[in-house]
Structure formats: structure tokens, C-alpha cells
Amino acid sequence: MNERVEYSQLDCYKRATDEQKRKLNQEQYFDLGKLPEETLRKEFENYIRYRGTKVSILTIKTERNYFNSLCEFLQKPSNQVKSLMERDENVWIKQLKAWMLQKGRALTKAKKRVYQNESVEKVALIRYFENIIQFTVDLSETNELTKDIWYLERLPIIIRSNPIVNHKTINFRKIEQPDIREEMKKAIYYHLQYEAIATVTREVSVMNKFSKYLKEKYPQVDSCEEIDRNIIEKFLIYLKIEVESGNGKRDDLIKLKE
Numbered sequence: 583m584n585e586r587v588e589y590s591q592l593d594c595y596k597r598a599t600d601e602q603k604r605k606l607n608q609e610q611y612f613d614l615g616k617l618p619e620e621t622l623r624k625e626f627e628n629y630i631r632y633r634g635t636k637v638s639i640l641t642i643k644t645e646r647n648y649f650n651s652l653c654e655f656l657q658k659p660s661n662q663v664k665s666l667m668e669r670d671e672n673v674w675i676k677q678l679k680a681w682m683l684q685k686g687r688a689l690t691k692a693k694k695r696v697y698q699n700e701s702v703e704k705v706a707l708i709r710y711f712e713n714i715i716q717f718t719v720d721l722s723e724t725n726e727l728t729k730d731i732w733y734l735e736r737l738p739i740i741i742r743s744n745p746i747v748n749h750k751t752i753n754f755r756k757i758e759q760p761d762i763r764e765e766m767k768k769a770i771y772y773h774l775q776y777e778a779i780a781t782v783t784r785e786v787s788v789m790n791k792f793s794k795y796l797k798e799k800y801p802q803v804d805s806c807e808e809i810d811r812n813i814i815e816k817f818l819i820y821l822k823i824e825v826e827s828g829n830g831k832r833d834d835l836i837k838l839k840e
Contacts, residue, residue, distance in 0.1 A: 585615035587627055592634030593740065594642060602639050612646055616653035621665045625718045626652075632717065635740055648710040655681050671715045678711055727771060730755045730763070734779070737771075742778045749779045756790040758797055761805040792817060 589595045589610040614623040693703045726736045732752045734741050757763040766789055773782050795817050796803050
């Protein structure tokens with residue numbers, strides 16, 4: 583495996599301005615070779631590439647410092663493991679804090695809040711390690727795309743978010759037919775790559791209603807392949823009646839027609 587993750591390979595570098603690129607350090611890469619085991623390298627690489635889809639290149643520059651500190655921490659003989667999964671998160675954080683104290687590094691910092699008194703929070707290195715561990719645990723349990731509730735920040739794509747409404751999840755649990763639910767997930771993942779999140783969530787909302795309608799009127803239907811023109815036309819009429827009676831949304835009708 584390649585023992586470097588170059589800044590230029592990350593999505594955020596491709597989006598970076600010339601001014602941001604001029605602020606980067608001379609060594610524009612994460613040196614995975616500083617980690618003692620191949621599995622550890624892959625775990626960190628996965629997280630670094632994921633972060634590249636979520637933050638700016640200047641944030642990546644800052645996080646490289648945390649990465650280098652963790653490499654030093656994991657080189658300690660008592661911490662040389664093959665995978666982060668070998669220890670519980672609480673054990674890891676306790677050991678990291680002990681190592682930081684030995685190095686004379688602070689565990690907390692003061693944080694000033696607008697209109698409030700100062701508060702105390704964990705330093706960024708601890709939070710960075712916590713995030714890597716949780717990300718690795720989530721990947722090991724199951725791929726995010728196989729879950730019935732997606733946490734948008736964990737998807738390996740750039741989400742066209744809404745600055746007013748902060749969508750954090752997409753819930754497929756109301757689609758009661760398992761095969762249709764899985765087919766819908768594939769379609770939604772594709773749509774997320776070019777549609778705004780608000781549009782995508784409306785699509786899921788309409789599909790939730792369609793699933794409920796199918797269960798009530800066509801309980802034998804459990805796959806998209808079994809849905810014919812007649813079923814769709816009757817559902818459109820059902821939605822139209824809902825809209826006209828004031829119990830439904832006109833936008834639902836429009837989204838289904840699309």
C-alpha cells in the first residue's frame with residue numbers, strides 16, 4: 583500500500599483556492615509509514631480521505647499535526663497494536679491522556695462563548711483521536727450505506743447542504759418493503775451527488791407515503807419491479823385527493839411525477 587496520503591489526492595485540495603494552497607506547509611502529505619502496522623495505516627487513511635470530503639484543506643493542514651502526534655503515541659511499545667479495534671475507546675483515550683501528561687501537554691483548554699462565561703473543553707488532539715476511533719468502529723460494524731438511517735457526515739461524498747435547515751440524517755425505516763427500501767437507498771445515494779439535500783429528503787418523504795399506500799392497497803408488492811403504471815396512476819390520484827382535501831402537500835405530488 584502507498585505509505586503517503588498526498589494533499590493533492592483529497593477532495594478539499596481540488597476545491598481549494600490559490601490563496602489557501604499558498605498557506606500549506608512544505609510537506610503536503612500524511613506519512614502513513616510512521617504508523618507501526620498496515621491495518622492501522624489503512625484505518626487512518628480511510629479517516630483522512632473521509633475528512634477530505636468534509637473540511638477545507640487548511641483544516642487538513644492543522645489535523646496533520648494531530649496525526650503526527652498520534653503516530654508518536656502509537657509508536658510507544660505498549661501502544662503498538664495492529665488495529666484501533668483492539669482496545670475500547672475509553673481505554674485508548676485514558677492512555678492518550680497519560681502519554682500527553684508525560685509530554686507536558688495540556689488535556690483541556692478554555693473556550694470563550696458569546697454572552698457566556700468561559701467554559702473548558704478537551705484539546706483538539708483528544709477530540710481528533712475520538713473521531714478516528716468512532717469512524718473506524720462505524721466502518722467495522724457495517725458500511726453506512728447498508729444502514730436504515732444514514733448519518734450524512736459519514737457518507738464519502740460532498741453533500742449539497744442547506745445553511746438554514748441542518749439535515750443530519752436520512753431515515754429509510756418507514757419504507758416497509760425491504761427490497762424497495764434497498765432499491766431506494768441506491769437511488770438516493772446517486773441523487774445526493776447532484777441534488778440538494780432538501781430535494782432528496784422530500785423524495786424520501788414521498789416514498790414513505792408510497793410504501794404505506796402499497797402496504798394498504800397492494801400488500802403483495804414487495805419490489806420496484808412489481809410496480810406498474812396502474813399502481814402509480816392510482817397513487818397519483820390518491821395524492822391529488824390528499825392535496826385537494828388539505829391533508830397532503832402539492833410538492834409530494836410534483837416529486838412523484840418527476
